[in-house]
Amino acid sequence: xxxxxxxxxxxxxxxxxxxxxxxxxxxxxxxxxxxxxxxxxxxxxxxxxxxxxxxxxxxxxxxxxxxxxxxxxxxxxxxxxxxxxxxxxxxxxxxxxxxxxxxxxxxxxxxxxxxxxxxxxxxxxxxxxxxxxxxxxxxxxxxxxxxxxxxxxxxxxxx
Numbered sequence: 001x002x003x004x005x006x007x008x009x010x011x012x013x014x015x016x017x018x019x020x021x022x023x024x025x026x027x028x029x030x031x032x033x034x035x036x037x038x039x040x041x042x043x044x045x046x047x048x049x050x051x052x053x054x055x056x057x058x059x060x061x062x063x064x065x066x067x068x069x070x071x072x073x074x075x076x077x078x079x080x081x082x083x084x085x086x087x088x089x090x091x092x093x094x095x096x097x098x099x100x101x102x103x104x105x106x107x108x109x110x111x112x113x114x115x116x117x118x119x120x121x122x123x124x125x126x127x128x129x130x131x132x133x134x135x136x137x138x139x140x141x142x143x144x145x146x147x148x149x150x151x152x153x154x155x156x157x158x159x
Contacts, residue, residue, distance in 0.1 A: 025039065025042045025043070025046065025054060025055075025057055025058040025061070026057070028042070028058075028061065030060070030061035030062075030064035030065060031064070031065065032065070033065050033066070035065075036062055036065050036066065039058045039059075039061045039062045039065075040058070040059075040062050040072060040075075042055075042058045043055045043056075043058030043059045043062065043072075043075060043079070044075070046058060047075065047078070047079055047082075052079040052080070052082045052083040053079070053083050055075075055079045056076055056079040056080055056083070056085075056088075059072050059075050059076035059079060059092075060076065063076065063092070067095070068099060070095075070096045070099040070100040070103060070106070071096075073092040073093065073095045073096035073099065073106070074092070074093065074096045074103070074105060074106050074109065076089075076092040077089045077090075077092040077093035077096065077106070077109055077110070077113065078109065080092070081109065081112070081113055081116065084116075086113050086114075086116035086117035087117050089109075089113045089116075090110070090113055090114065090117065093106055093109050093110040093113055094110060096110075097110055104130065104133050104134065107126060107129055107130050107133070108127070108130040108140070110126050111123050111126035111127035111129075111130055111143070111147075112127075112143065114126055114147075115127075115143060115146070115147055118150075120147045120148075120150040120151035121147075121151040121153075123143075123147040123151075124144060124147035124148050124151055124153065124156075127140060127143055127144040127147055128144060131144055145157050
């Protein structure tokens with residue numbers, strides 16, 4: 001981890017930006033495509049350190065440069081989810097699913113994010129799609145059943 005931070009600090013310093021992760025994210029412009037990798041890597045490093053809100057800022061800057069990077073959409077959604085900002089996590093996760101409909105992680109995280117946001121009907125619909133991709137996933141079945149019950153779909157929860 002220390003080696004990664006040193007490399008990041010050297011990279012940012014070489015680009016003429018601040019050496020700390022937080023400052024690097026703040027000082028790197030969101031309009032310079034040549035900074036996209038530094039922003040994405042800084043976001044990853046911050047996420048690994050549990051600094052999800054600051055990481056989200058980096059991911060938003062990456063997406064301002066190129067909104068069609070599904071893994072960054074997922075990373076932003078996860079950062080928002082892990083910081084408890086469920087409603088803020090929905091748009092990037094929806095975008096990730098639209099960009100890559102086969103992305104099981106994005107689809108499942110979207111369902112769980114709807115659940116966290118107490119949008120149980122949407123959670124059930126999305127988790128059903130996830131379950132179709134992994135029908136033997138017991139945890140998904142449980143989360144789907146909870147979503148169906150909480151959204152008042154009792155008959156469907158029994159099946």
